[in-house]
Amino acid sequence: MSTATTPARTVVLTGAASPRGIGLAAARRLAAEGSAVAILDVRGAEDAAAGIAAEFGVPALGLTVDVTDVASVDAAFRYVQEELPPATGLVNLAGISSPTPFLEITPEEWDRVFEVNMKGTFLVTQRALPAMIEAGTGRIVSLSSISAQRGGGTYSKVAYSAAKAGIIGFTRAVAREVGEHGITVNAVAPGPVDTDIMGGTLDDERKAAMSQGSLMGRVASREEVAALICFLLGEDAGIITAATYDINGGLQIS
Template sequence: MPEATPFPAEYTAVLTGAGSKRGIGRATADRLAREGWAVAVMDINGENAKAVAQEIAEAYGVKTIGVGADVSDQSAVNAAVDEVEAGMPPVVGLVNLAGISSPTTFMDETAEGWDRVFAINMRGTFLVTQRVLRGMIDRQLGRIVSISSISAERGGGTYSKVAYSASKAAIIGFTRALAREMGVHNISVNAVAPGPIDTDIMGGTLTGERKAEMSAGTMLGRVGQPEEVAALIAFLLSPDAGYITAATYDINGGLQVS
């Protein structure tokens, strides 16, 4: 019977789209660093990625690196991961956070707009995951978490419309199918589907009025905080979560009951 591969003495998590000051990615980077992970911040804005990495290193005393890459560009992704692997401990964790929203209604959506959403949200997840998996398969150890959305499960009904919902639904199918292929390599693959979270992805910083509107249908009567999503992601990356795979975890305050 296969045995679970233990974590090495030092290990790295790669986080895409984690260069924003007010996002789930930044909160996750802080949480993982606090728990002893080395952290690689990948963002389309390389300067932001480097700044976040430096701040985390100074705050938590862990190894960090910031790299710039458009996740929809295969050459850029390969170069960024090459840099991470050359200078950091083994990559054990990957969090696919890079994503864009789209408030455009279906009949106003263009092919170019549709392709842009899928290029970042789904193609980017595919490219980064495939590249990072090379080392994970070699080591027979890995944890992958990709960010879906309540919008995928409800069929929209949020700030973003059909293109976004479809791309985030694709993440769930991707997660389940990839988990089936990667289980033999001791690599878990899971998704997290947040509901309304207090970040800037939905058209900018949320006002009090927008928070009240977005939290109206939740059982807890509030929007979530990035740190709450980060805590769930950190658990799914941890050694304790080694027997969890192909799952989609809702974190939405009870707005959607699956």
């Protein structure tokens, strides 16, 4: 599949190289819609981007990046700015889970969960915003979790829940500061999703256990979450900002 015109924008996605992840599903959907994409991940980014470029015929970069490291993030964005159309879309997906009970978690593990989930979102967003402000437009979507709203109860426990709750507050506060520049900032809070983040591939038994209490009786697919993310990155979502979108089949009703 190829596009006839040069993409008008680039969407940067962190943590989007996993073959069974929400990020890669979103990147593929964005490419199908004609956006250039830049995948920033600690491993697998080059292969993921090469596959997207070959399938959809859009410019795609894959860069090995540590989102917790200022120099790594800065170098990646400089390269994206040199090689691709204006980066006016950002999806913060890089994250790690933590199933360790509160009384057992070490300060080192606590810090690592916050480094990747919260500090990474801060560093990448701060680095992405100047180009959006200059362009007078931008879309930022960050991944929170039902765990932030329910206080765990799915797979991860206190550290992850606290970090993902931080994403919601971060989203609202940044949205207040950048709205005047035509930039929207939103969060997506999925319930259980059929990915590998929750301790490996979900078999039918685990899916059934995780969807207990859900009004829809099942876990979400990667593509369903990706579709919501891509809507929030699109032109039709221009009036939506500082919002947190639940996508959990009614497992949590806010």
